[in-house]
Amino acid sequence: MFRIAISRLSDDGWSVTPERRATALSVDEAIASIREHLPAADTSAVRSDTVQRSVNRVNDFRTDVATADGGHYRVVIAPMM
Numbered sequence: 769m770f771r772i773a774i775s776r777l778s779d780d781g782w783s784v785t786p787e788r789r790a791t792a793l794s795v796d797e798a799i800a801s802i803r804e805h806l807p808a809a810d811t812s813a814v815r816s817d818t819v820q821r822s823v824n825r826v827n828d829f830r831t832d833v834a835t836a837d838g839g840h841y842r843v844v845i846a847p848m849m
Contacts, residue, residue: 769848770798770823774805777832777840784842791848795819798845806841809833819845 774788788805792798795816803811813831822829828846835841 769793770795771844771846771848772798772801773842773844773846774802775842775844777842779840781840787841792845795823795845802843802845806833806835806843808835808837809839809841810835811843814843823847 770792772788772790772792773786776785776787777783778785790801792801799811799814799816799819802814811833813833814829819829823845828844830842830844832840832842
């Protein structure tokens, strides 16, 4: 199982506001949840193989994504232990 956290980043980059937390049974399900919650975001960096390698190496996957309307979000996928 995986934990998913999506947080909104402030314009100055110093403030992080949690927006959504969820769980998923697989990496693919976690990615689908992120794309469902942020449909307008560029999630091209959030690929199954990239996420899995990061989780295996450093125990989580983190990336910042931007939406077309100028919103910035931090996405974290981590295994539940």
